[in-house]
Amino acid sequence: MxxxxxxxxxxxxxxxxxxxxxxxxxxxxxxxxxxxxxxxxxxxxxxxxxxxxxxxxxxxxxxxxxxxxxxxxxxxxxxxxxxxxxxxxxxxxxxxxxxxxxxxxxxxxxxxxxxxxxxxxxxxxxxxxxxxxxxxxxxxxxxxxxxxxxxxxxxxxxxxxxxxxxxxxxxxxxxxxxxxxxxxxxxxxxxxTPAPSQCAFQFVYDFTKVAPRDHSGQSSSSEQKHAQGDIYRSPPKKKNKKNIFRKRREENPENQDDLEQI
CATH class of the missing domain: 1.20.140.150 (Butyryl-CoA Dehydrogenase, subunit A; domain 3)
Incomplete structure (x- = not known):
């Protein structure tokens, strides 16, 4: 109570x-x-x-x-x-x-x-x-x-x-x-009654995505991409199958015939 x-x-x-x-x-x-x-x-x-x-x-x-x-x-x-x-x-x-x-x-x-x-x-x-x-x-x-x-x-x-x-x-x-x-x-x-969890008018400012500037006063391209968020992120690179096969041949030379059939 x-x-x-x-x-x-x-x-x-x-x-x-x-x-x-x-x-x-x-x-x-x-x-x-x-x-x-x-x-x-x-x-x-x-x-x-x-x-x-x-x-x-x-x-x-x-x-x-x-x-x-x-x-x-x-x-x-x-x-x-x-x-x-x-x-x-x-x-x-x-x-x-x-x-x-x-x-x-x-x-x-x-x-x-x-x-x-x-x-x-x-x-x-x-x-x-x-x-x-x-x-x-x-x-x-x-x-x-x-x-x-x-x-x-x-x-x-x-x-x-x-x-x-x-x-x-x-x-x-x-x-x-x-x-x-x-x-x-x-x-x-x-x-x-508990205190209000939120106010009627929301003023949201996100300062976490501001890119730092270099000595010339301008942000680098990589920093700008990181600061701009997920929209401007470059897509992930695709893996090259030929490079994968070449690496497997070097590691296992005895299985070269099987890899070539693949």
């Missing part, structure tokens, strides 16, 4: 999924989920609707939205027009800043996994490089899952604990909740 730690730190090339077709499907699923999770992480950090602060006063219909790094600008009709970043001295402490830190960690780790997975699936051809880099993906994705989950400590900020107010998830927080599910599935897949 392979434990989680052994599968995480394993550098063996023995496939965990036995069917190659299932391996390929899982690897392309990893690529797709990495794209989705990376986009969700950017939405979580950049949008200004992570938290909705609603007043308990029935006579008040004001809804205040906050983002992790920005606040919304409202129109006269109280519609969100855009987002602006916080001031450097926004005065927020405690859980809110902790949630910010975890969100940064989320973006960094999922971005690393995003770059590596795209490189392995599309461009990186060296087998050993893919194995080593895939090990880093197996570390980054679970860490991103934990960081995304801990981002919700922002709801423990002081404004949410004040009397007369309550906080609810905004649009960016709902995306973050979906990203928790995506990252969980992705973390399981990168653990049980």
């Amino acid at each position: 392979v434990t989680f730690g052994e599968r995480l730190l394993s550098s063996e090339d023995e496939p965990y999924l036995k069917d190659p077709i299932n391996q390929m499907k899982s690897q392309w699923t990893v690529l797709l989920l990495t794209w989705i999770s990376w986009i969700f992480a950017l939405v979580t950090v950049t949008r200004c609707t992570f938290i909705k602060i609603v007043s308990d006063d029935e006579s008040s219909s004001d809804i205040k939205s906050l983002g992790l790094f920005s606040v919304p600008i409202y129109t006269a009709d109280k519609d969100i027009r855009g987002c602006v970043s916080y001031e450097s001295n926004d005065g927020r402490t405690g859980g809110f800043k902790a949630g910010r830190a975890f969100s940064i960690f989320l973006v960094v780790t999922i971005s690393i996994a995003f770059v590596i997975v795209n490189g392995m699936m599309l461009f990186i051809q060296t087998h050993m490089t893919r194995r080593l880099m895939y090990l880093l993906v197996r570390v980054c994705v679970p860490v991103a899952f934990i960081a995304n989950t801990l981002t919700f400590v922002t709801f423990s900020m002081e404004e949410c604990s004040e009397k007369g107010t309550k906080c609810s998830p905004g649009g960016a927080a709902i995306v973050a909740i979906l990203n928790v599910l995506v990252l969980f599935i992705l973390a399981v897949l990168v653990i049980v």
Whole structure:
């Protein structure tokens, strides 16, 4: 029975999924989920609707939205027009800043996994490089899952604990909740799925058939034939029967009559 730690730190090339077709499907699923999770992480950090602060006063219909790094600008009709970043001295402490830190960690780790997975699936051809880099993906994705989950400590900020107010998830927080599910599935897949055996785009360069040059800067004819491969190799020489008979006469003079009859 392979434990989680052994599968995480394993550098063996023995496939965990036995069917190659299932391996390929899982690897392309990893690529797709990495794209989705990376986009969700950017939405979580950049949008200004992570938290909705609603007043308990029935006579008040004001809804205040906050983002992790920005606040919304409202129109006269109280519609969100855009987002602006916080001031450097926004005065927020405690859980809110902790949630910010975890969100940064989320973006960094999922971005690393995003770059590596795209490189392995599309461009990186060296087998050993893919194995080593895939090990880093197996570390980054679970860490991103934990960081995304801990981002919700922002709801423990002081404004949410004040009397007369309550906080609810905004649009960016709902995306973050979906990203928790995506990252969980992705973390399981990168653990049980082996590193891609080949990339989508193959760039093959064969430098073994380059003929060496002489002092004049030109390759000799024999070296060129050897460098050009099997196509330009000269055909094997045919054996001459007369030479064979002559050699046999010299070795066995008593059997000359028999050889002449042949």
